[in-house]
Amino acid sequence: MSNAAVILSAQGLRKDYLSGDRRIAVLRGVDLEVKAGESVSIRGESGSGKSTLLHLFSGLDAPDAGVVTWAGTPAQPERRALFLGMVFQSFYLIPELDALQNVLMAGRMLGRVGEPERARAASMLAKVGLAERAEHLPSQLSGGERQRVAVARALMNRPQLLLADEPTGNLDEQTGDAVIELLLDLCRETQTALVLVTHNAAHAAKTGRQLFLHEGVLR
Numbered sequence: 001m002s003n004a005a006v007i008l009s010a011q012g013l014r015k016d017y018l019s020g021d022r023r024i025a026v027l028r029g030v031d032l033e034v035k036a037g038e039s040v041s042i043r044g045e046s047g048s049g050k051s052t053l054l055h056l057f058s059g060l061d062a063p064d065a066g067v068v069t070w071a072g073t074p075a076q077p078e079r080r081a082l083f084l085g086m087v088f089q090s091f092y093l094i095p096e097l098d099a100l101q102n103v104l105m106a107g108r109m110l111g112r113v114g115e116p117e118r119a120r121a122a123s124m125l126a127k128v129g130l131a132e133r134a135e136h137l138p139s140q141l142s143g144g145e146r147q148r149v150a151v152a153r154a155l156m157n158r159p160q161l162l163l164a165d166e167p168t169g170n171l172d173e174q175t176g177d178a179v180i181e182l183l184l185d186l187c188r189e190t191q192t193a194l195v196l197v198t199h200n201a202a203h204a205a206k207t208g209r210q211l212f213l214h215e216g217v218l219r
Contacts, residue, residue: 004035005071007160007193013056013066014216015049026052028216030066036160037191039184041204044213050197053213054165057195058086071160081109084161085154085192087183089169091146093138099125099149100134106156124152128182144175148182155186162187164196168203180206 013030016023026049034040044050055061056068059075068075070083085106093102100121107117125134128148138146147167154162164183168176180196180203187194196207204210211218 004037006033007036007038007071008032008034008057008195009067009069009072010057011067013053013063013068015052015056015061015064025216027056027063030213030216030218032211032218034161034193034195036193037188038209039187039194039196039207040209040211041196041198041207042211042213042218043198043201043204046199048213049216050213051165054086054163054195054197057161058084058163081106082157083159084163085157085159087147087150087154087162087164087167089166091138091143091150091170093146093149095138098135098137099130099141099145102138102149103153103156106153110157121152121156124156125149127186128152142175143171144179147171147175147179151179151183151186155190155192158190159192161193161195164194164198166197166199168198168200176200176203 010030010032013027015027016025030053042050056063059077059080094105103121103124104117107113122134125131128151130145130148133141133145168179171179183194184206198204
């Protein structure tokens with residue numbers, strides 16, 4: 001791992017929010033490096049800024065100070081769909097599309113909708129154990145199955161980085177455990193770097209490195 005490329009680098013990230021006339025410092029100088037194939041978990045109290053931090057890592061939000069780089073170059077929103085995948089607590093599946101078409105949406109974001117992409121989407125559904133559910137709508141799937149579709153979609157474009165924000169928050173314990181094992185297995189298999197935000201200490205312990213966000217700093 002020591003010779004692996006640095007996939008995500010964050011240096012001196014600061015983020016403040018205004019509450020009335022008060023400025024609240026949420027992140028006070030976050031530094032982090034994540035290498036290819038590495039899994040890192042981030043825990044912290046509710047409201048500590050974990051989701052804010054992932055939004056900065058993903059380029060969905062900009063820091064007030066500091067720099068985020070992806071594989072050595074500054075984070076750029078136009079590169080997001082190719083460089084990283086994201087999994088959220090809410091599945092964010094399109095209800096009118098079946099499982100296969102939901103996975104294919106990741107390819108559509110890159111303008112890739114041909115037969116190779118359909119085959120890739122079908123392969124990803126098979127990897128998450130849903131080959132037989134490809135034509136089912138989200139309403140016909142269980143919560144765990146919906147999250148597996150979301151995982152397949154996140155890995156559809158072969159990203160170098162996967163960001164997972166409380167991916168088991170809407171699942172029961174047994175299903176959540178299975179989803180975490182799936183995430184870790186797929187990331188190991190593809191050498192995709194994983195940053196997992198979770199409140200679950202047992203899930204965090206399964207990652208290669210465990211960090212805690214406290215008073216705006218990663219420890």
